[in-house]
Structures are given as structure tokens and as C-alpha cells.
Amino acid sequence: MSEMILARGARLTVFEIDSAYCKWLSEYLGGRGIRILEGDVTENCRMHRDKQQIDRILGNLPYNAASLIISALIENRCLAPINIFIIQKEMSKRMSSKTGLKTYSFFSVLCQASAEIDCIGRLSPGSFYPRPRVDSRILIMRPAEPYGRIENPSQFRFLVRALFSSRGRILSNKLDKLHNLAGFPAEEGVRKALHAEKIDLRQRPETISPGQWVALSNRIVKY
Numbered sequence: 001m002s003e004m005i006l007a008r009g010a011r012l013t014v015f016e017i018d019s020a021y022c023k024w025l026s027e028y029l030g031g032r033g034i035r036i037l038e039g040d041v042t043e044n045c046r047m048h049r050d051k052q053q054i055d056r057i058l059g060n061l062p063y064n065a066a067s068l069i070i071s072a073l074i075e076n077r078c079l080a081p082i083n084i085f086i087i088q089k090e091m092s093k094r095m096s097s098k099t100g101l102k103t104y105s106f107f108s109v110l111c112q113a114s115a116e117i118d119c120i121g122r123l124s125p126g127s128f129y130p131r132p133r134v135d136s137r138i139l140i141m142r143p144a145e146p147y148g149r150i151e152n153p154s155q156f157r158f159l160v161r162a163l164f165s166s167r168g169r170i171l172s173n174k175l176d177k178l179h180n181l182a183g184f185p186a187e188e189g190v191r192k193a194l195h196a197e198k199i200d201l202r203q204r205p206e207t208i209s210p211g212q213w214v215a216l217s218n219r220i221v222k223y
Contacts, residue, residue, distance in 0.1 A: 001060065006032045013048065015041035042072035049078045060086040067091065067107050074114045075157065083141040092119060092137040099209045106164040110157065112210040113150065115141040147211040148218075155184070156217040163205045172201040189223035
């Protein structure tokens with residue numbers, strides 16, 4: 001993929017955590033408009049974002065790191081105008097999951113509240129070497145605010161992550177997790193915000209839609 005991009009005359013910055021593979025890339029593709037950065041993209045993406053404009057992000061993401069990488073890009077505001085990822089089918093389902101399904105999670109809310117997500121293709125196991133046991137999907141993510149502006153993004157993430165931390169428990173049994181988090185009002189304030197947004201304390205977090213999470217977070221900011 002990198003070779004085809006370079007062949008079109010694009011300038012390419014590559015993040016690679018494996019030092020041996022960095023060396024191979026440098027020997028094979030060096031001098032052709034490629035910049036190779038050794039290290040973890042989840043730790044270095046923000047620094048690179050501040051140094052130059054990013055037009056596109058492309059990645060064939062391993063299953064065990066895909067959610068971490070995508071979450072880091074969102075949380076550090078490093079998504080480019082267009083982001084194209086190859087991920088395993090199961091991860092694609094988690095990103096686009098509907099409310100109430102087993103695949104619906106904090107990660108689902110984070111992705112859907114921060115971007116427009118479109119599946120543009122499927123890849124069979126035979127498209128890869130070594131051959132995996134599962135199908136993959138090609139996704140395009142574009143930064144967006146489909147449920148409106150999130151007033152306090154870090155508080156929004158704390159809120160959703162904390163209440164999803166014990167899946168299956170009702171909200172009233174989880175409010176204590178917010179009490180010691182910086183920036184959150186007392187428990188009574190959170191209860192008032194839930195009531196204002198017509199969210200029942202007997203609900204479970206997986207029954208709350210991304211739009212409701214955004215509205216609840218913005219309401220809490222006011223208390």
C-alpha cells in the first residue's frame with residue numbers, strides 16, 4: 001500500500017513500532033518521499049499533528065490494536081479530513097453498532113459521536129498474507145458532530161467510559177464512579193441531568209444512544 005501511494009507522487013509519513021521493519025522500510029522505500037517514524041502512533045500522533053497538516057490517514061490495523069489506535073486519533077483530535085482503515089469485521093461491527101446490541105460499547109459511542117463512518121468494501125481472508133480466519137472491512141471515517149457539539153470532550157469520555165465500565169449494571173449503581181472525577185458535579189447534579197434528559201436511572205448504559213450521551217454530557221457541564 002505504501003509503495004502504491006508513493007508511486008502517485010504523494011508524501012507519506014509512516015508510523016511503525018517494529019524497529020526491524022522500520023529498517024526494512026527505510027532500505028526498500030527510502031529516498032522516495034517517505035518519512036518513517038519509529039514508535040507507537042497512539043503516543044506520537046498529536047506531536048506529529050502539531051508539526052504539519054495531515055491530509056489523509058490510511059491504515060491496515062491489527063485487531064488487537066485497532067480500537068486503541070482509532071480511539072487515540074479521536075481523543076487527540078488527530079483524525080484527518082479523510083481516514084481510511086482496514087479492520088476486521090468484528091471491529092467494524094463494534095464501531096457502527098446500534099444501541100442495545102452486545103457489540104455496543106464505549107468505543108461505539110466514541111466513534112459515532114465523533115465521525116461519520118461508511119463501509120466501502122469487504123476483503124476476504126485470501127486478500128492477506130498470512131491468511132487470517134476472518135473477513136475484513138474497509139471503512140472511511142470523516143470527523144463530524146452528528147449529534148451536535150460536545151462541550152467538554154474529555155468529560156464526555158470520562159462519563160461514558162465510567163458508566164460502561166461495569167456492563168449490565170443499571171445507572172443508579174454506577175453514579176459513585178463519577179463522584180471523584182475532576183469536573184463532575186455532586187451525584188445529585190448528575191441525577192438532575194439524567195432526569196432532564198429523560199434517562200431513567202434503571203436503564204443500563206448500553207440502552208443509551210450516542211445522541212443521548214452527548215446531550216447528557218452537555219447537560220452535566222451546566223451544573
